[in-house]
Amino acid sequence: xxxxxxxxxxxxxxxxxxxxxxxxxxxxxxxxxxxxxxxxxxxxxxxxxxxxxxxxxxxxxxxxxxxxxxxxxxxxxxxxxxxxxxxxxxxxxxxxxxxxxxxxxxxxxxxxxxxxxxxxxxxxxxxxxxxxxxxxxxxxxxxxxxxxxxxxxxxxxxxxxxxxxxxxxxxxxxxxxxxxxxxxxxxxxxxxxxxxxxxxxxxxxxxxxxxxxxxxxxxxxxxxxxxxxxxxxxxxxxxxxxxxxxxxxxxxxxxxxxxxxxxxxxxxxxxxxxxxxxxxxxxxxxxxxxxxxxxxxxxxxxxxxxxxxxxxxxxxxxxxxxxxxxxxxxxxxxxxxxxxxxxxxxxxxxxxxxxxxxxxxxxxxxxxxxxxxxxxxxxxxxxxxxxxxxxxxxxxxxxxxxxxxxxxxxxxxxxxxxxxxxxxxxxxxx
Numbered sequence: 001x002x003x004x005x006x007x008x009x010x011x012x013x014x015x016x017x018x019x020x021x022x023x024x025x026x027x028x029x030x031x032x033x034x035x036x037x038x039x040x041x042x043x044x045x046x047x048x049x050x051x052x053x054x055x056x057x058x059x060x061x062x063x064x065x066x067x068x069x070x071x072x073x074x075x076x077x078x079x080x081x082x083x084x085x086x087x088x089x090x091x092x093x094x095x096x097x098x099x100x101x102x103x104x105x106x107x108x109x110x111x112x113x114x115x116x117x118x119x120x121x122x123x124x125x126x127x128x129x130x131x132x133x134x135x136x137x138x139x140x141x142x143x144x145x146x147x148x149x150x151x152x153x154x155x156x157x158x159x160x161x162x163x164x165x166x167x168x169x170x171x172x173x174x175x176x177x178x179x180x181x182x183x184x185x186x187x188x189x190x191x192x193x194x195x196x197x198x199x200x201x202x203x204x205x206x207x208x209x210x211x212x213x214x215x216x217x218x219x220x221x222x223x224x225x226x227x228x229x230x231x232x233x234x235x236x237x238x239x240x241x242x243x244x245x246x247x248x249x250x251x252x253x254x255x256x257x258x259x260x261x262x263x264x265x266x267x268x269x270x271x272x273x274x275x276x277x278x279x280x281x282x283x284x285x286x287x288x289x290x291x292x293x294x295x296x297x298x299x300x301x302x303x304x305x306x307x308x309x310x311x312x313x314x315x316x317x318x319x320x321x322x323x324x325x326x327x328x329x330x331x332x333x334x335x336x337x338x339x340x341x342x343x344x345x346x347x348x349x350x351x352x353x354x355x356x357x358x359x360x361x362x363x364x365x366x367x368x369x370x371x372x373x374x375x376x377x378x379x380x381x382x383x384x385x386x387x388x389x390x391x392x393x394x395x396x397x398x399x400x401x402x403x404x405x406x407x408x409x410x411x412x413x414x415x416x417x418x419x420x421x422x423x424x425x426x427x428x429x430x
Contacts, residue, residue, distance in 0.1 A: 002055045009048045012041045043306065093144050093247070094233075094240025101233055101383035101394050140379050140398075144244070156252045157310055157351055158259035161368035162404070164375065165217070171377035172401050174218035215409070219376025219401035220266050222258075224250045230385070230392045247398055251379070257353045259371065259404045261361075268404035271371065271423045272361040276408045278421035279360065281430040286358035288318040290330065292426055296365045297344045301412055301422040305367040309343050310351035312362055319343070363426040370408055370422040376401025 019038045023030050030038060090096040090108055099106040165175065226246060255268075262270035271277060280295045282288065288311075300307055311319075319339070322331045331340060342348060346365070355361045378400030385394050411421040 002052065002059070005048055005052050005055065009045055009052065012045045012048070016041050016045070043304070046304075047306065090141060090144075092240035093140075093244040094242075096141060096144060097243060097381065097383065097396060098233055100381055101230075101385065101396075140381055156256045157308075157349055157353070158256055158368055158371060158404075159252075159373060161306070161308065162259070162371040162373045163369060163407070164373045167219075167375045167377060171375070172219050174216055175374055176214040176216045177372060177407065178214050215372060215405055215407055217372060217374035217403040217405060219374055219403045220268070221376075221399055221401050222254055222267070223397055223399035224254060226250075226396050226398075227388060227393050228396060230394055233383075233394055233396075243396075247379075251398070251400070253353070255402060255404075259373070260351075260353055260364075261355075262404070264405065268373075268402070269406070271366060271406055272355070272364070272425060274406045274423065275410055276370075276406045276421055277423045277425055278411050278419070279425050279427040281427050283429070285429050288315055288322075288363055288426065290322050290324060292363070293322075293344055296363070296424045296426060297346075299420050300365055300424050301367065301370075301420040303367075305369045305422070307346055307365060307367040307422070309346055309348040310354060310364045310366070311348065312352050312354045312357055313350045314357040315363065316350075318357075319348075358428070360427045361425040365424040367422040370406055371404060372407050373402065373404040376403070 016038055019030065019034050019041075023034060090099065099109055103109075165177075168175075224247075226243075228243070232242075258268045258270060260270045261272050262268040263273055264270075278299050280292060280299070282292050316339075319331050320329075322329065324330050331343070351364075354364065379398050380400065382397045382399075383394050384397075388395060406423060408422065411419045413419050
């Protein structure tokens with residue numbers, strides 16, 4: 001698969017090179033058709049780059065799992081018997097949860113990977129102990145963390161398309177991302193406060209300063225609970241896939257909802273509540289018509305990227321009735337191919353985490369590359385038999401830290417005074 005993607009990318013690069021070479025050989029700029037072809041190839045290449053990076057990262061992770069890493073005991077005095085070394089990894093997520101619940105002294109929870117030279121007189125240092133979290137949970141092993149936290153575009157709207165900042169060495173510390181302050185109606189703000197003027201020979205150059213601002217992100221904790229029977233948890237071979245899917249779906253849904261609709265108070269600031277959001281008043285209450293789409297597309301910040309529409313599934317009936325000014329259906333499906341899957345040439349995602357049809361933000365047109373996600377520590381897992389002790393059930397808690405917010409704090413005003421934004425939502429009628 002990776003080889004095929006690389007070959008596709010190489011063909012796109014050759015196509016782009018051919019377009020530029022043809023224009024340069026004739027000592028001219030690109031024609032409109034050539035520019036369109038070049039931009040299309042460039043967008044396709046950007047998409048392939050992301051897919052290739054994900055697969056290369058996955059292959060690197062899989063290769064790392066095969067490496068032999070010595071494990072050191074927390075108690076330096078322990079001597080291992082001869083024979084094969086003890087297992088250091090769990091077979092799957094179900095076995096890990098089984099150990100957390102029923103075998104908290106399992107050596108795989110007790111051992112610290114990669115610790116050796118860093119040990120002090122009291123034994124190996126414990127910064128990386130799986131149960132070192134102050135809330136008593138066990139950190140999910142690395143090989144399962146990617147399973148839970150990495151979601152495909154079909155499962156989540158925001159994370160696969162946003163700019164994700166890794167947790168880092170101080171995972172829950174706040175971070176401030178600098179950016180030019182390009183808000184306001186002053187044309188100079190297009191260049192972040194810099195102004196330009198023509199000067200005569202020998203004239204004084206005008207003083208100008210770039211205006212900077214920051215987007216501060218502080219990972220907030222989010223937790224989820226699920227109750228499972230002890231019998232199911234003991235049968236970890238059968239329950240592994242079920243529990244992994246349950247956690248992955250829960251993590252995906254909780255984050256996606258916050259990135260879309262969060263208030264920014266002890267949680268991420270969602271795009272629908274951010275000052276950067278531009279809204280368009282719909283023509284008819286509780287409906288979506290062709291003019292609504294035109295207005296939304298006209299004020300999207302178009303700087304490359306890969307913007308995507310998102311709407312609740314209940315909006316499908318109005319998309320199916322879209323008509324142009326001459327009364328022709330423009331999104332009508334057929335029995336073979338179904339719906340087109342795009343609006344105004346951009347992908348459409350059904351998003352039932354969006355507000356209800358007719359509400360502000362039910363239809364959203366967004367370039368999520370302008371959204372920042374800061375991962376923190378976790379995810380962690382804890383299991384308690386006490387809450388449901390008489391029912392022979394275990395409450396499993398998963399918790400992690402994350403924050404998110406749009407990179408821009410206001411719509412962008414073009415040099416001609418026209419205001420655009422990477423986040424455009426349909427609102428109620430005026």
